[in-house]
Amino acid sequence: MRHTPRWRKFGRMISIETRTQELTGALRRAGVRITRQRAALLAVVAAAKDHPDAVELHRRAHEKVPGISLSTVYRTLTELESQGVIHRHQFEGEAARFEHAKTAHHDHMIDVDTGAVVEFHSERIEKLQAEIAAALGYDIVHHRLELYVRRKRAAD
């Protein structure tokens, strides 16, 4: 009758801790102190499977460390971003959202109805972008590709 096997739960937890340590290490290497507040936030960011904004991250961190302020959340996120361990995304008409820079580069599809974000990657698109820039005499520093989408409906 157990619907969530213990090994699976445990497996997830280990991976989150690993991620948390990555974030912690990045900050320590940058010479910043790991305070109670930051530790809580790092754990929250590491655990996030979605793309939360600063207010949402603050809400989650607040459950662990009631005293944490929104300023500290922003300050720490900015620091993490400049260390390159998280990414900041500015989708249309929304507050910035953050995500752990876990995997390789990817782009985003945003469901305009639900706000849900789906990640995708296309080597062919990347290549075409580079070709276009090169043809016009430029190198790409970075790029942003966002698809604002709506679920297909089977024959209305």
Add this chain to the structure above:
Amino acid sequence: MRHTPRWRKFGRMISIETRTQELTGALRRAGVRITRQRAALLAVVAAAKDHPDAVELHRRAHEKVPGISLSTVYRTLTELESQGVIHRHQFEGEAARFEHAKTAHHDHMIDVDTGAVVEFHSERIEKLQAEIAAALGYDIVHHRLELYVRRKRAAD
């Protein structure tokens, strides 16, 4: 000794006037009044060959109608946008920029050093985007592709 042939100048002016009329028509059809201020702004938007922000458009319109306020600029731009005759672009870390919805859809390259914008279009990229969205069960409502670039330098 005339370096700017009259026919060329005149050709440009006609096209700007045509564009101005397109904008004016769109507003009139939407049932809004064409005031002195709006007429000036429409002419400025129609004449713009770059991608100016609200403050810059205000500055340009201000030369024609000294009284025009920034609020009016924003209000009119918002109206034009909702009529679909201009587009609003929110590039990274900048105020929104506007452009006349003159031609077919295109994407943007932003020179990170100068802020200059180059327009481009790739049918192949568009197609790949649609395929990717479709494969995941979505239809694209709209998309945003921005390349932040830097001029190539011939062998430093």
Add this chain to the structure above:
DNA sequence: CTGAGTGCAAACGCTTTGCAAGTCA
């Protein structure tokens, strides 16, 4: 110990909005 980090509130930059006065149709 002591300088980096904190919470708070105030400031920020861009944009929108409430309102009384002005103006276009």
Add this chain to the structure above:
DNA sequence: TGACTTGCAAAGCGTTTGCACTCAG
């Protein structure tokens, strides 16, 4: 005329910052 539009100033929003206090190392 009378509804729509304006300019102004104030508010809104997400984010950053100055400050005196606190705490991690």
